[in-house]
Amino acid sequence: MQEVITKYQQPNARGYFGQYGGKFVPEILIPAVRALEEEYERASKDPSFNSQLNELLDEYVGRPTKLTFANRLTEHYGKARIYMKREDLCHTGAHKINNAIGQVLLAQRMGKKRIIAETGAGQHGVATATACAKFGLECVVYMGAEDMVRQKLNVDRMHLLGAEVRSVESGSKTLKDATNEAIRDWVTNVEDTFYIIGSVVGPHPYPMMVRNFHRVIGDETKRQIMEAEGKLPDYLIACVGGGSNAMGFFYPFIEDESVNIIGIEAAGFGVDSGKTAATLTKGTPGILHGSMSYLLHDINGQIELAHSISAGLDYPGIGPEHSHLHDTKRVDYHAVTDDEAMEAVKLLSKKEGIIPALETAHAFAWLENLMSTTTENQVVIVNCSGRGDKDMGTISENL
């Protein structure tokens, strides 16, 4: 095992990861975020909460998910051995359900009967609608009008699961505006409503709590790779929009200095094209949706429209912990374009029989840059965060 050299303890008691995070919300929401913070603290130390959560993850979500050796992809590059952490095999087709189940259990503990959520690609909306159906809770999902067109299949799934999907017509009609609208709903209905945030963003305690609900991804990966290879991986790669799959995957490895950790943002048409979602690459620190983090914004501090072929990465912000890991250089962040992601969809489909989500394809696309620098005795693990069925419309148009 690696020697632990630096102790990583983030966030601090005020919800800051280094200088990022915090609770930048209207006073009306302070009682709600405080109550959530306290309840989460109690629940995370409560054996009955954890056993109920673990039972649901095993029997309903289908955990642990497999760590699959990508033999033909490995052969294709002829360098390091490539593994895939199969979050695409989770119930509902992506990692998002880990967090949705966790937060629904918390909502139940707090006696909240009404659940709201925002969604971009629809995966978090579907995961939340699913968890609400399972527990018989009212569910309202805010989704940008533009995204409802791009991700019609997921809209239909949410309806079938009994959720109300509210079309958001303000601003860019995508994830950031859906998030604004969900926060407005929360401000208005704070007494009886629980807001399930779908990524490691928002006011404290959300970035910490969502990370912790997803750390099962990294914990399982660590155990599985030790069994398969008898050593820690040399590289971890995950895609980053808000950054929930990446944060859950990376977190258990942060103190393992020998592990190179790579987060891949969506460059859209290119990081300098003006049509990008590469927040860490092109952004600067600012405050949006309750926390301080890197943002894409203009010289006047107005939030810019992000662009990515993938609706799930199409967000002008990023989780505060990623901003911290970027500044401290513990994680390397890079960006790949829409076209590179599409090539990765095709390659993974043909070589491994896995059609990845467009978000996930961004992580696989980085192999094109990375693999030639690796050696045959090294190990690379890519987080296969979701499956691509939902993206077939977009994929077909771009083939």
Next chain:
Amino acid sequence: MNRITQKFKEKAADEKLMSLFITAGYPDLESTVEIVLGMEENGADMIELGMPFSDPLADGPTIQYSSDIAIKKGITIDKIFEMVVEIRKKSEIPIILMGYMNPVLRYGVQEFCDKASRSGVDGLILPDIPVDEDEIIREYAEANNLPLIHLVAPNSSDIRMKLADSKSSGFVYCVSVTGVTGARDGKEVSDSVDMFIERVRENIIGNPVMVGFGIKSHEDARRIASNADGFIVGSALINTIKNSYPKPEWKQELYSLVYSLKFGN
């Protein structure tokens, strides 16, 4: 003395001060200075000048709309400072800038506070900066004698009301209902507001209290602010402009509303 404090000092015992919110640069960049002065002539005691933000998450559709228009017309923080300088040439009405933190942060917090103060701004309301986070700006605001005005809501505990009181100067902004900004049915607001203001009065003793959110008529104001030092109106003004601009009489319609809000019909 700060103009806000001065204003409360001059207030008659039974008078309710009226603070009016308009979005800077709405309905166009040229009108803001003129309508501020016109509103003062028609009864406004204080002005809250909204600094538009692309993602105003504590605001309802009315202020979102006016913010979008103002941003499209090219409003910037520097232009808002220029407007304040112009107003100051003709008026001593207290002017409070109200907006979200990100544009302030991007401008540079220190430079923002310095220029705001030198332009003649009298205070700041930043709805996404609760007392817990106000150290991001407090030092610079204090160095420039720029009061921070915090908000309290019906779900604020007694402890948080006391905290808001201790960290505010000028006044404390009482949000009458849990919700976003916007004109509401007066009844909807009044049902629980009396108990709330009573609790506010017990806990907030260092500052005057102004009550806002959902006030759209003189009757609303009298009912909701009966136990407060004054009231705040915003969305109702924006709605009136939205419905009449650019008809030639749009300013007159705005001023009629302003007059009736303060004095009744």
